[in-house]
Each structure stands twice: as C-alpha cells, then as structure tokens.
Amino acid sequence: MSEVLLEAKAVAKHFGGVKALQDVSLTIRRGEVYGLIGPNGAGKTTFFNCLTGLYKNEFGEFLFDGHRLEADAPHKVATLGIARTFQNIRLFGNMTTIENVMVGRHVRTHAGVFGAIFRDRKTVAEEQGIRRRALELLHYVGIADRADDLAKNLSYGDQRRLEIARALATEPKLLCLDEPAAGMNGTETEGLRELIVGIRKDGVTILLIEHDVKLVMGLCDRVAVLDYGEMIAEDVPTVVQKNPRVIEAYLGGSVA
C-alpha cells in the first residue's frame, strides 16, 4: 500500500474566462490531516467540487488509492472512498436525522426494489445493519438523541455534525470537510476539533478547508495555500505561516 492516498496532478478549472484553478498539484498521505486554506474565492471549494466529481476539470487528473477519478461521476468517487461535507450545509431537510445517515450507507449496501417490496431475509438483515450503523454514527458525533427529528429542525452545530456522520456512513478513506467550523462559536469549534481528532485516530484521512486559522494550524499535519486559483505554498503549518507570499496573500493581518 502506497503512502500517498490522493494525488492531484495539474488540475485546472475555468468558468468562462475566469481561471478558478490553475495547475494545482498536491499529494495527501494516508492518515494525515491536510489543510487547504486561502482567501475567499481562491478556489478551495472549486477544488473540492472537481475532486468529488461535481465539476468537470478541464485539465489534470486525480489519482486516488490507485484509481484515476472519473470527472462528472460523483457516485463513483463516493464508492471509491471519498466523502464530503458542504460549506453551506446540504442535508435532506425533510428526512429524519437517522435517515440522513442511512442514506450514506447506500453506497455500501445492495438491496433493490424486489428486496424492498418482499422483504426477504437478506434485505431485512441489511436494513437492520444500516440502522444499527447509522445509530452508532449518531452516537459517535453526539446527536443520537435527535435521531427522529427532521434534519432541518436541528441546530446549526448539530447539522454540521449530522453532515459529518452522513459522510462517515459511506466508509470513506478520505473525508473532505468544507469549512466545518463556519458560523460556530468557541465551544462548538472546540467540540468539532475533538471530533476531527477522533475521526483521524480511527484511520480516516482528512482534507480540510477552513478559515479558522487557529483550528487549521492546530489540527493539520500539512497545509496548502491557494490564491487566485494557484497553489502558492505547501508545507507544515509552522513553515507556511512564515512564507512571505502566504502572509501577503492571506494571513497578513489575521496572524501577525
């Protein structure tokens, strides 16, 4: 098993004339927490969308765990083991909390229409397994008591946690979190940090987009910095922090 889990090779994405990503190349190693930072509009979310197959990148490719990722096929990406959350939380609002997580089990289960209607023994067992695992994950992220509430009625912080639980339900090798701490207060952020540390301890590699510099610096093994679609630095946090281009582009006032 190679040490590298994900390799992005010269990925580029344009929107009309705007170059959202230019020649972004990076490697993520197994088991690390990899941070992706940069000012607003630097192309971080675009990178996520290309990686997870929601966008089609014009140039470059992603190699994940020995496979070349197919653009425009998000479900295949998820099957290979990449899960994500969204910057502006996207839950299935009119489904219950536990059902949201159960949807995440879709890609690891098999029951079809026939099984659903006739409820053969195999389907029933699978369904029980799905529910059990979903409940475990709700306990894991700490919102099991809200299992039967509609997802849209959860508090903001709980919705973030639910999104993570849903992503974990797909049994990812790489978990991509898009600004998970956005809009959270200090206590909530601290809880989130503990959750991420735990997930990592369980062997999931994490790719993290985050604005909260303290969180990024504390959590990440390595950090890449995007600015206007270009990667301007990639290194351990302490080095990145001192990189003059980074300070100029982004960290500037907030860290100095």
Added chain:
Amino acid sequence: MSNMFKMPGMQKYPVVGLILVAVTLAALPFLVAMTGGQAWVRILNFAILYIFLALGLNIVVGMAGLLDLGYIAFYAVGAYVWALLASPHFGLHLPFWVILPIGAALACCFGVLLGSPTLKLRGDYLAIVTLGFGEIIRIFLNNLNAPFNLTNGAQGITRIDPLTIGDFSFSAQSSLFGIDFSGPMKYYYVLLLLAIFVIIVNVRLHDSRIGRAWQAIREDEVAAKAAGINTRNVKLLAFAMGASFGGIAGGMFSAMQGFVSPESFSLLESIMVLAMVVLGGMGHIPGVILGAVLLTALPEALRYGVEPLQHMAFGRQLIDPEALRMLVFGLALVLVMRFRPAGLWPSPERRRELAEKEA
C-alpha cells in the same frame, strides 16, 4: 412497519381494528349499492383504481420528487395493451395473466424510454417534457388507424374482454354462498386487492434503501450524488416503477370499461392524478388515498347534486351542470391549496412543522 397507519384505537387493539377495517371494506360495495345503486359501486371502483394510479404516481412525484405531468400516458399504454390483446379488434383473446405483465412491461419500457434522455432536466423542464410525451402518446393513439389500423383512431376499441379467471367472468352477475354479486361488485374486490398491494409496496419502499435514495434526491440532488447515489439510475428506477403501476391500472380500466378511446387519456387526467397526490398530502400515503377518493367522488357527487340544487335555487336549469360541476371542482382545488398548502392530510412531521410555524 411504518407508523403511518397508527390510530389511537388501533394501537391498543390492533387485531380488532384490523378486523373492523376488513369487514367494512368487504361490506362496502353492498352498503354503497343499497344507498346509491350500482352506479355508485362503479364510482367506488374508480376511486380505488385512482388510488392505485395515484400511489403509482406517488413513487415518482411524492418520493422521488420528479414532477411527471404525462403519467396518464403509461395508463394509456396499459389500457391499449389490454384492449388490443383481448378484443375482436385483432381477434385476440389472451388471458389476463399474459396481458397484465405485458402491459406493465411495455409501460415500463416507455417510462425508461422517456426517462433516460430527460431525467437530467430540472424539475419544471421535466414537467413540460413529460407533459409533451403524454400528448404525443395521445396523438398517436388518435391517429394510428392509418395506414395500418392499430388503435382504431378516435373511435377507440370496443367490446373488450372483461377480466376472467378460468371460467369466472367478472362482468356478469353471479351468486356465491347465496349472495348476489353484480359485475362491478366483483371488480371491487379485485381492485381492492390491487390497491392493498400498491399500498404495501408504497409503505415498504418508503422505508427502504431505494426509497431513501429517492427521498434524498427529492431533498437535495447534489448532496445525494455526493453521498454516493447514482441519481440517474435511481431516478430511472422510480420512473419505471411508476410507469409499470400505470400500465397495470390501465389494463384494469380497459377490462372494467370494455371500451377505450384516446379521449380517456387527456392531459386533464394526468392533472387529476397529480392533484390527488398533492391535494391529499405529498408523499404521505393515507393523504394520497384520501385525495384519490375525494377527487373521484367530488365530481360525481356534484353531478348528482348540482341539478336538483339548481332547480331548488332558480326553479329551472340555469347553468350547464357539466360546467358548474367542473367550476366547483376547480374552485375546490384552489381553496384546498389556499388553506391547506401541505395537503389535506399531510405527514405528521410536516404537520408538526406547520403548527410550529404558526405558533
């Protein structure tokens, strides 16, 4: 099991409740025949047929959130399959267990045929495309009497075989255990079985891996994709399933009526079935059933009620009763949506939410 059918009394005495419901349903055609005559038994049958149809559509619209305005096309396919394979038109008289599967399969094929190029479209675009598809099917039915007489054009196909199982015909009067059963009454029991089947299918699908995938797509397609759902295939599956149920319902329609013509499959019919799904309470199965019963019964009740009322009010027939009936029907749709936008009988979750909003 789902908790959809829990009622206060039934939780305590589930068996008693079930028996009560069963007895009522079994006796219903006799009660209806006594109070309203055989005409109302027919209407009752149509109500059940529409329950079947509406719950078929509910899979597509209610669960998967795909707005299908051409659903009646699949019903038409099923109806014409039965009409062509069991009537003097081609001199074929195949048994029901051959025709119904063919009807369902062909409707399913049409569903896939329509769905595969169009399912990537956004909601309202899909609506208009399915609507167009429904119209195309109707126009073909209307005109495929030349150069080769497939559908007999606007005249439609007559003298269609009724449902027969072995030697037992469902159209004629017969007596069993000393009780007289009219043709419509016998159909009632067949339709009731079909309806119970489709209710079970709906309930079970709702709480299944596939059903959850449908609901996820309805709620947020991007998130569903990212969660690993092959949205294209799963949507196609919803379409195909809905279409198959439409095909079966069409076959029953043919057998019951003994006559089909393109007129029965107009856009208004598609709209009626959609209205049943929405008016009752999107995706909530008891609501859909209520919607189907109300929307079948209301126009009929108006048909019988409007004329005498007018005589009472004006002393003569002032307004064309057909127009007045549809007028009231349209008004009812508007009013229900105005005062109960989530439907007459929405799901408990949704009801709670509306209550919270008002509080």
Added chain:
Amino acid sequence: MDIFLQQLINGLTLGAVYALVALGYTMVYGIIGLINFAHGEVVMIGTMVAFTIITALASAGGVPTPIIFGAGLLAAVMCCMGLGWGLERVAYRPLRHAPRLAPLITAIGMSILLQNLAMIVWGRNYINFPQMIDKVSYEVGGAIFTNVQVAIVLTAGVTMIGLLYLIFKTKLGAAMRATSQNPHVAALMGVNINRVISLAFIIGSALGAIAGLMVGSYYEIAHYQMGFMLGLKAFTAAVLGGIGNMAGAMVGGLLLGVIEALGAGYIGDLTGGFLGSHYQDIFAFMVLIIVLMFRPSGLFGERTGERA
C-alpha cells in the same frame, strides 16, 4: 418551393402569437418560478371579450372598423390585466411560501375554473368572428398571405419592441430584472417585490389579450377550450427558448410556429405518407424533447451548473 414559402409565412404568423403568449409565461416564471397554467385561459378570455365587444359594436352599425377593433382590443387588454392581477392576488400570493407543488395545483385549479366559467358565459359552441375586415391576399413567389397575417406579425413586432424597451430602458424594467435575479437583494435595494410580481402578471396578461385577438381574427373562430392547447404550445415555446428569458420566449415562439407549419407541410413526404398532417401537434413536443436533451436549459437559458 412555394409550399416552403407558404408554410414559412403561416408559421411566422402562428409563431408571433406563440411568442406573445410565451412572454406571459416566461415573465411570471422568471420572477416567481411558477408555471402559470391559467395563462392560456387568460388568453382565451381575452379573445372572448374582444369578440363580444366587436360583435356588439358591429351589429350596432355606423361605427368605423378601426374604432371597433380598437375598442375590442382595449376591452380585452383591460379585462385580462384585471384578471391577471386578480389571479396573482387571490390565488398565488397567499401560497408564495407554500411547498413547491401547491401553487402549481392552484394554477391548474384556476385554469379549470376559468375554462368552465367561460363556458357558462359564452356557451359550449364555437363562436364566429364577425366578418368585418375585407381580407386582401397578396402573392409573392407562389405563396399567398393576407393583410390579417401582416397585421398580426406587425402588431406582435411592435408589442415586443415596446416590451423590450420597458424591460431594458426603464426603471420599472430594471426592478423586474433585479427581482428575477435575486428577490431578496432586490427587496433590500428598495424594490417593491409585490408590485413587481403584480406587474409581471399584468403585463403578461395584456400581451396575452393582444395575442388572443390575433389568434381569433386569424382563425375567425373562438372556443372556451382554445386556451388550453395554445397555452401548452406557448409554454413549450418558452421552455424551448429557455424559460425566464424574454428573448428566448420570442425566438422560441417564432421557431415553434415555423417548425410546426413546416412539419405539417412536409410530414407526409418525409414519412412516405405514413404520417399525415394531423400529427402537426407532435412536432412541438418532439422538438422540445430533442432540444432539451442537448441543451437542458433551453436555447437561450443560462447553463446553470449545479452549485455546490
């Protein structure tokens, strides 16, 4: 060749009507995202009102033809504007925050209601348009067209230019465009959203009334069910052009009219006599399905990538 030219002329006439009706759909959809199913009925009522007024004035005698027409048109436009405004106020506004399908059902209910109301008022038979214009035919290159067709195309052209002016050159137009882009921001900028929405309905209905008189004087006949197919085709035209897009509705309407006319003229030859001209109606929908397969947002619609 003369069949081609003839059908092209007929198609443009029909297309002009489609375009005007399609604008009504597209304006409303662009702003509140509702398929106003009752719009076809508004057009029908426009035709009926115009017919009634024109017939009454014509039988009174002594009124010059242009004035009769003007009065008919004015009455139809006023009536439809009121109707459009009322529809929005009574039926759609209360449902603005309701689940997505609720207003659609309301629109369908309104459509049924208006259709049957019209049947009660004007009867279930075809109504003939009073013979009062002297039809003049012109021949160009083997194709014949009438002064009525010329009038229809010209009126439609002038109306659309007026509309474009309104939308792109006036403050009101700017408010409408802003609302269709983002109603919340528009409201913050001081746009009165309710007024803009009302206006979209009113303007769309006025265009519908004009189209109604056109289609009535073209076919010289009116019927309480006429709005249905017309509305359906016009909506198809709007989707074809990219719903929500004004220019798209105009082009889509003209295109649909031409395709339909040409299709009807040539379908027999194309299929070796297998399909006859009564398949005219399927063209609209076939073209729609094919276009949407390749351009899912219509010809002029913005390609809205899925935002993640």
